[in-house]
Amino acid sequence: MRENLTRWLYQAMGFQNGLAKTQRIESISKATKLNKTEPNKDYTAGEPKPDHMAIHADVKYISWLKEHPSALSSFQVMMSAAKGKHVAVFLDYDGTLSPIVNDPDRAFMTNRMRSAVGDVAKLYPTAIISGRSRQKVYGFVKLDEVFYAGSHGMDIMGPAIQASSYDGKYQSKTLDKKGNELTVFQPAQDFLPSIEKMLNELEETTSEINGALVEDNRFCISVHYRHVLQEDFGLLEKKVQAVVAKYSGFHLTRGKKVMEIRPSIKWNKGDALLYLLETLGFTNSSDVLPIYIGDDRTDEDAFKVLKSRGQGYPIIVSSNPRETLASYSLRDPSEVLSFLIRLARWGKLRSV
Secondary structure, three states, X not given: XXXXXXXXHHHHOOOHHXXXXXXXXXXXXXOOOOOOOOOOOOOOOOOOOHHXXXXXXXXXXXXXXXXXXEOOOOXXXXXXXXXXXXXXXEEOOEOOOEOOOOOXXXXXXXXXXXXXXXXXXXXXXXXEEOOOOHHHHHHHHOOOOOEEEEHHHOEEEEOOOOOOXXXXXXXXXXXXXXXXXXXXXXXXXXXXHHHHHHHHHHHHHOOOOOOXXXXXXXXXXXXXXXXXXXXXXXXXXXXXXXXXXOOOOEEEEEEOXXXXXXXXXXXXXXXXXXXXXXXXXXXXXXXXXXXXXXXXXXXXXXXXXXHHHOOOEEEEEOOOOOOOOOOEEEOOHHHHHHHHHHHHHHHHHXXX
């Protein structure tokens, strides 16, 4: 019955292309899969049953898909706009190239994902923009043909060309393992001494709270509380806020089961995207097609940049309806993998 209803909803909302593909319909349903109803459970009048709740969730998700269609089913339409343009690819890491996991040190990407990212990077300029430290992301990805921006873009290892519109004081030359020249850009460099002090204080003051994990992300600090008991969270939050209050020039932001302390400079993933586009030679270019894929609220800053430029495709990774500036969507890292594989195949055919 639910499959028939979902099929009808697809028809009503204009998703005819996916109707013949049962697996796509099943995929939508799985996004909101609930446990089977207990055989002897009684429901009071008006109380929604699990199956009804799942159908309601399906309706909301399908309605959301109308505004943010799948980048997989829309791939041909999207790439038809790429003719005569230079494609550039920008990717978040956690929740995009790897699943969100309980232990942030075990957020490993699969070998298939690494291979797909590598194939894409051989065809198009490719960068990973993450909240993690740049070194940590490189340790996960292990690809030299990719540019890396860590600490929400406050630590960039990008193309050798120095960006003239950015302070040269924060840009320096370096070489990768193969001897290729690159530029490191660190706009929050002046904050490092305070970050190191704050890191030590946070590790000490949160050590008594079970499950709390302080992560050094070089130019920002993450306090993970995924394993902290609900009754201990208030105390953890107060301790973190107390430390941050002692240091001027920093602010607290929140993510998925994490509090992050960052320098209060006008810099985010959107600014990192603009910097990388300039160093790639695409500052005012009309023949570039940037593709940005991310799952976090911090990626919205990059989506905003693409929207304001009127160029490229911001793609949100989410299996639930949510507010976003993204034009297209992918459900999870497995769909990101499928998209990157298709993008690489398309690029190879294009170059023949």
